[in-house]
Amino acid sequence: MTPMVSIIVPVYNVENYLRRCIESVLSQEYKNFELLLMDDGSRDGSGKIxxxxxxxxxxxxxHKKNSGVSDTRxxxxxxxxGKYLQFLDSxxxxxxxxxxxxxxxxxxxxxxxxxADYYRVWGERVSQKGDIExxxxxxxxxxxEYMVENPADYYYGVVWNKLFxxxxxxxxxxxxxxxxxxxxDFLFNLQYIRCCRRICAVNVPVYYYVRRKGSLVSQNTNIPNLVKMKTSVFEYYRKFFKDVLPEEQYQKLLPQIYLFYVDAAKDDIVVPGPVPGSYRLGQERIQAKRELMETDDPVGNAYAAGKIAERLISEVARKYDLSSEEVMILYYADTFSDPGPKKDIAELTGLSRTGMMRVLLNLKLKKMMDTAEYRSEENEETEATDIAGDKGKMIRLVLMEEAYPVVKDLRRGxxxxxxxxxxxxxxxxxxxYRNLHERVRRNMTRILA
Known part of the structure; x- marks a missing residue:
């Protein structure tokens, strides 16, 4: 089947961050994509990852010889x-x-x-960034006309918050x-926009951008070359506006257009302390709508319970550098003695069966869980969680010692x-309360029967 989206990731010496990047793609709610991992001559373990x-x-x-991010893309x-291209930095x-x-x-x-909007991450803080509403x-x-208001904003300049x-x-x-x-990136965007007919914005963050390195100047970039490049980019930027705007509008906006030449790329600056409107990394995924939290009906109650569980799982995942899906699998393996067929645990965790097996493999590689197959006819006593597999087989999930601290934190949480x-x-x-809750639970079970 032809994928709808090609997700392109240039990779160069990022072994410490690469798994998080790749797993964020493979755990997408949208499944019809191909992921192109372009190893640009990495000298660390990135290629093997x-x-x-x-x-x-x-x-x-x-795997290719090093040629830089632009040529790699x-x-x-x-x-x-794919019909569409989506870019992601590794x-x-x-x-x-x-x-x-x-x-x-x-x-x-x-x-x-x-x-689309995106999240700007520095340390343990995160803030939402956007512009067009x-x-x-x-x-x-x-x-x-929107872009000229913020001439050096990453929102417009980068490729990773856009779909092409x-x-x-x-x-x-x-x-x-x-x-x-x-x-x-910005030059490519300007070229592409000139070839478009219809553009739209969504006010939903789609990306976590982490600023790790210094600016070009702080990395001892040759200053004369930097000035030359910036002059060249500005000239294309100016020509872009001259081509897409009516002459009268272009002349009116010319002073703002020239701000690009003197403005700094705001997202290049690493902020030394918490920024107003920012919050701890992880909290951006678990903001709850107060009006739903205060609704006294099954939908509101389920929403509130889900948000509370999501917050705990996110915090534990962040503490142990795991994905939320991995923590959820560990939780269900620890909690349920008999979750039933694979499709049931996949449904409980919100994963596809393929996605669930991928998470199990990741946990096995991290030495947090082991698996073994056996026939369903066997009635072997075990403390492990059993999940029905294909063709009459069972998959036994066994929590390993590496997972014990995670499970302990979940239980205590x-x-x-x-x-x-x-x-x-x-x-x-x-x-x-517990007596009444048990009666409500039985009534809900009858509804689903």
């Missing part, structure tokens, strides 16, 4: 089979609904480019310039949640 994911048929790995775009990661959000917007609104379809001239049509890139022979190491929920209750009130 890429190869370890080839068990998934959607993953394609290319060009090579990947030439190989891509030390960043995607939100769980990233690809779905972009594709649905492109398809529903028949757009040539989709631009309209949900109306924009022509290139409309988009340009491969057809347009191929039709107009668009490529990133390997000779430019300043604003190379849910204990604390329970204690907090009943804060101020008398023992009699707690017993009454």
């Amino acid at each position: 890429c190869d370890s994911y080839t068990y998934d048929p959607r993953v394609k790995v290319v 060009n090579q990947a775009a030439a190989m891509a089979r 030390d960043d990661w995607l939100t769980k609904n990233s690809t779905r959000t972009l594709v649905e917007a492109a398809e529903e609104k028949d757009c040539d480019m989709v631009i 309209t949900d109306e379809i924009m022509a290139p001239s409309d988009f340009a 049509k491969r057809e347009i890139i191929e039709k107009y022979g668009l490529k990133m310039d390997p000779e430019i190491s300043f604003c190379e 849910f204990e604390i949640i329970g204690e907090t929920m009943f804060d101020g209750f008398s023992d009699e009130e707690i017993r009454e």
